[in-house]
Amino acid sequence: MAAITFDAVRKAFGGKIGFVALKCVDLAIADQEFVAIVGPSGCGKTTSLRLVAGFEFPTAGSVKVDGRRVSGPGPDRAVVFQQFALFPWKTVFDNIALGLRNKGIAKAERNSRVAKAITLMNLEGYEAAFPHQLSGGMQQRVAIARAYVLDPDVLLMDEPFGSLDAQTRTTMQEELVRLARLIPRTVLFVTHAVEEAVYLADRVAIMTRRPGRIKEVIDIRSVRVAEKWDQHERIEDVMDLESFIHWRTHIWRSLREEKSAQER
Amino acid sequence: MIVDLSRPLTRIEAAAYGTVGVLLFLGIWSLLSLSGAAPREFLPTPYQVATRFGQLLSTQFAGATLPQHLVSSIMRFAYGFLLGAAVGIPLGLLMGWFRVLDEIVSPVFDAFRFIAPIAWVPFAALWFGTGIGGPILIIFAGAFPPCLINSYRGARFVSRPLIEAAQMLGTRNLHIILEVLLPASTASIVAGLRVSAGLGWQSLIGAELIVASTGVGFMMVQAQLNIATATVMSAMVAVGIVGFLIDAGLRWIEAAVRRRGFA
Numbered sequence: 001m002a003a004i005t006f007d008a009v010r011k012a013f014g015g016k017i018g019f020v021a022l023k024c025v026d027l028a029i030a031d032q033e034f035v036a037i038v039g040p041s042g043c044g045k046t047t048s049l050r051l052v053a054g055f056e057f058p059t060a061g062s063v064k065v066d067g068r069r070v071s072g073p074g075p076d077r078a079v080v081f082q083q084f085a086l087f088p089w090k091t092v093f094d095n096i097a098l099g100l101r102n103k104g105i106a107k108a109e110r111n112s113r114v115a116k117a118i119t120l121m122n123l124e125g126y127e128a129a130f131p132h133q134l135s136g137g138m139q140q141r142v143a144i145a146r147a148y149v150l151d152p153d154v155l156l157m158d159e160p161f162g163s164l165d166a167q168t169r170t171t172m173q174e175e176l177v178r179l180a181r182l183i184p185r186t187v188l189f190v191t192h193a194v195e196e197a198v199y200l201a202d203r204v205a206i207m208t209r210r211p212g213r214i215k216e217v218i219d220i221r222s223v224r225v226a227e228k229w230d231q232h233e234r235i236e237d238v239m240d241l242e243s244f245i246h247w248r249t250h251i252w253r254s255l256r257e258e259k260s261a262q263e264r
Numbered sequence: 265m266i267v268d269l270s271r272p273l274t275r276i277e278a279a280a281y282g283t284v285g286v287l288l289f290l291g292i293w294s295l296l297s298l299s300g301a302a303p304r305e306f307l308p309t310p311y312q313v314a315t316r317f318g319q320l321l322s323t324q325f326a327g328a329t330l331p332q333h334l335v336s337s338i339m340r341f342a343y344g345f346l347l348g349a350a351v352g353i354p355l356g357l358l359m360g361w362f363r364v365l366d367e368i369v370s371p372v373f374d375a376f377r378f379i380a381p382i383a384w385v386p387f388a389a390l391w392f393g394t395g396i397g398g399p400i401l402i403i404f405a406g407a408f409p410p411c412l413i414n415s416y417r418g419a420r421f422v423s424r425p426l427i428e429a430a431q432m433l434g435t436r437n438l439h440i441i442l443e444v445l446l447p448a449s450t451a452s453i454v455a456g457l458r459v460s461a462g463l464g465w466q467s468l469i470g471a472e473l474i475v476a477s478t479g480v481g482f483m484m485v486q487a488q489l490n491i492a493t494a495t496v497m498s499a500m501v502a503v504g505i506v507g508f509l510i511d512a513g514l515r516w517i518e519a520a521v522r523r524r525g526f527a
Contacts, residue, residue, distance in 0.1 A: 098430075098443075
């Protein structure tokens with residue numbers, strides 16, 4: 001069980017270029033729900049995720065996981081970063097194993113769990129490679145394996161596929177869907193790619209321009225079930241469906257309103 | 265014909281140009297001393313220096329052969345250099361992590377590092393007499409600042425996501441220094457060690473000019489008193505060669521470290 005709640009969250013950054021990033025964010029994410037946040041750039045979607053990760057703290061209001069206020073980062077809330085953030089001096093295996101070592105898990109169990117995560121992410125044969133020897137897509141697989149191996153309650157993904165090329169991105173999206181079926185977790189997924197959000201998420205939360213709040217939350221899951229998206233294995237087939245296009249366009253319009261209001 | 269001076273050179277070309285540089289240097293030197301432009305006693309010829317260098321390898325001067333003097337210099341250097349690294353690297357990393365420590369140490373350190381190591385000579389003599397402590401203090405004064413600065417900069421500029429990734433994986437505060445800051449700063453630290461070794465080795469010779477009773481620096485002073493210029497120059501050549509070798513060793517370590525992903 002791990003539900004995430006944002007309760008009237010405000011986040012202001014101080015300093016010379018002080019600004020209000022989030023203004024009264026309310027959002028409740030249920031246990032094992034996959035929620036994607038989309039919004040115009042600079043709207044504070046990454047900030048929201050960082051509040052759940054415990055890298056930042058709200059100026060007012062509260063962010064709770066499982067009813068407890070977030071007090072700092074921890075392995076119960078695994079993060080996948082846009083820039084992978086793998087340790088360049090550690091092999092693939094050691095990158096994945098670090099979290100388990102920190103937990104004090106005995107070597108035998110650690111090795112078998114890491115091996116399982118490696119199989120899960122199709123990384124066999126790359127155990128001894130260093131991150132810089134891998135492509136971007138492979139590096140992100142390692143980062144996802146590093147997150148999953150912790151068996152976390154919550155997965156926080158901050159534009160995880162944002163720096164990948166289009167084809168790799170598609171593969172990773174399909175893999176993530178497969179993974180989410182296999183090992184359901186509460187997921188908060190930040191992206192600026194609308195199609196990605198609609199394809200992956202149970203619900204899509206649209207944020208306003210800065211200072212960000214939740215403008216609209218769209219229930220995609222009921223559409224997915226009703227329109228049988230899951231019968232289609234390939235992402236492009238789902239994206240061809242009328243229901244997909246409808247919601248994608250709806251979100252797109254909503255974002256555009258924000259963007260043009262920002263420019264005005 | 266257009267000559268592209270910035271084109272990359274092959275290994276052989278690079279070596280050839282290096283040889284040209286050395287020959288040019290020796291040529292100008294020979295010309296100066298052979299032509300009598302500089303009196304022979306003041307500027308010995310390269311040939312005289314080479315001969316003297318050869319003699320010194322086996323015959324004693326000022327109580328020891330050149331290799332013996334060198335060994336005693338290298339030992340002093342090693343102590344001072346290792347002490348500088350042992351204090352500078354951990355302190356730099358800690359300062360990069362704990363802001364309070366940074367604020368406490370920085371003002372004193374930033375003044376300290378501008379004091380030439382040689383300036384410590386009077387105190388080195390007062391505090392340690394002719395013991396080994398004096399030269400070590402002076403080498404330390406030269407070797408310590410680059411160690412601290414580079415490990416500090418390395419730790420301070422570690423990419424934020426790496427630290428956050430480590431925290432998210434449950435790495436405790438002090439472990440982050442060992443697990444993230446140290447490895448992420450390794451390349452910077454090794455680069456610092458190279459600067460540090462250079463400054464330490466330079467200050468050693470200065471230190472021995474005054475306090476020691478063996479060592480290449482001491483040898484140079486004794487030779488200077490006898491106006492044995494070829495001997496002074498032989499010692500200078502030895503200092504240059506050893507300095508080059510120390511740097512070559514550290515460069516090799518630097519390359520090895522980079523290959524292991526410590527960029």
